[in-house]
Amino acid sequence: MQSRTLRQLSLAAVVTATQLFFYSVALAHGDGESTETPLWQLSPEQIAAQVNVVRGGADLTPKSWPNGAKVAVSFSFDVDTEPVWMGFQKQMSPSYMSRGEYGARVGMPRVMKLLEKHKINATFFIPAMSMLLHPEIVQAIRKHPTYEIGFHSYVHENPLDLTPDQERSVYEKALAIFVDQVGKRPVGFRSAAWDLTPSTIKLVQEMGFLYESSMMADDRPYQLIAEGKDTGLVELPVEWILDDWPYFQVSWPSKHVAMRNADDVYSIWKEEFDGAYEEGTAYILTMHPQVIGHRYRIKMLDRLITYMKSKPDVWFATHEEIARYVKAQTSE
Numbered sequence: 001m002q003s004r005t006l007r008q009l010s011l012a013a014v015v016t017a018t019q020l021f022f023y024s025v026a027l028a029h030g031d032g033e034s035t036e037t038p039l040w041q042l043s044p045e046q047i048a049a050q051v052n053v054v055r056g057g058a059d060l061t062p063k064s065w066p067n068g069a070k071v072a073v074s075f076s077f078d079v080d081t082e083p084v085w086m087g088f089q090k091q092m093s094p095s096y097m098s099r100g101e102y103g104a105r106v107g108m109p110r111v112m113k114l115l116e117k118h119k120i121n122a123t124f125f126i127p128a129m130s131m132l133l134h135p136e137i138v139q140a141i142r143k144h145p146t147y148e149i150g151f152h153s154y155v156h157e158n159p160l161d162l163t164p165d166q167e168r169s170v171y172e173k174a175l176a177i178f179v180d181q182v183g184k185r186p187v188g189f190r191s192a193a194w195d196l197t198p199s200t201i202k203l204v205q206e207m208g209f210l211y212e213s214s215m216m217a218d219d220r221p222y223q224l225i226a227e228g229k230d231t232g233l234v235e236l237p238v239e240w241i242l243d244d245w246p247y248f249q250v251s252w253p254s255k256h257v258a259m260r261n262a263d264d265v266y267s268i269w270k271e272e273f274d275g276a277y278e279e280g281t282a283y284i285l286t287m288h289p290q291v292i293g294h295r296y297r298i299k300m301l302d303r304l305i306t307y308m309k310s311k312p313d314v315w316f317a318t319h320e321e322i323a324r325y326v327k328a329q330t331s332e
């Protein structure tokens with residue numbers, strides 16, 4: 001056994017991995033009895049097949065960023081409005097809905113004002129239903145042709161609740177709304193709640209996306225490998241430490257640790273930026289207008305951007321710009 005590596009074990013049947021996945025989902029949800037083998041009784045090959053459904057490939061950090069920049073900085077705003085409560089948190093009371101509405105009414109205007117003040121681009125991931133519930137959001141973003149809008153589900157549904165066929169059909173429905181509202185197809189995919197099923201990456205490939213942004217195998221842009229093969233997708237990785245939700249949003253499972261002092265979060269995000277700057281890689285920060293859009297938090301973001309701009313050679317870019325750039329560098 002010792003002579004075999006995990007990578008070699010990845011050659012084991014992926015069908016087994018998919019079955020294993022749905023078995024574990026069924027267990028997690030307590031759905032009835034299963035006659036499947038418990039995880040601890042599976043062979044190393046079967047476990048490795050599950051691990052290897054999607055893996056990180058080569059680091060795609062280029063030798064240099066455009067115009068000699070030392071770091072690529074990209075802000076994404078997930079404009080989830082009400083669907084994040086409905087689809088993922090499964091909360092549909094008027095009070096929860098109002099928290100999502102705050103993101104559209106108050107958060108988005110503050111975010112837009114801040115980006116305009118600093119003259120930097122950003123990427124907005126928006127569920128199709130948020131586009132329909134709040135058409136003014138896409139209209140406001142489209143006034144800035146350099147801003148990017150990425151794909152982010154239909155109603156922030158949890159992909160782990162879906163079969164492969166359901167997942168395909170919900171993405172097709174969401175994509176049709178996206179194209180209708182935005183006027184073009186998206187190039188970036190971010191799954192709701194950053195979770196993926198074993199089928200998701202195959203769907204993302206088939207739908208012709210340039211990049212994916214829901215995974216966490218690196219701090220740097222990287223190649224996405226599925227079932228041992230290069231998908232051709234650029235992964236722009238995310239991290240919970242670079243996300244406003246767990247620090248500030250009161251919701252399961254972080255009910256008792258949210259409501260952080262903005263200075264704490266500033267120091268974490270600043271240190272992460274300093275690290276990315278020293279390493280010459282990328283810094284991708286995910287925020288939600290309904291979270292970061294509150295007064296004291298938007299002030300902290302203003303302070304962070306001001307700090308970043310005080311350093312020389314920082315490239316503020318959309319996710320699409322970064323993905324296109326690293327892809328072009330690696331194709332040369």
Ligand SMILES: [Zn+2]
Binds near residue numbers: 078
């Ligand atoms: Zn989201």
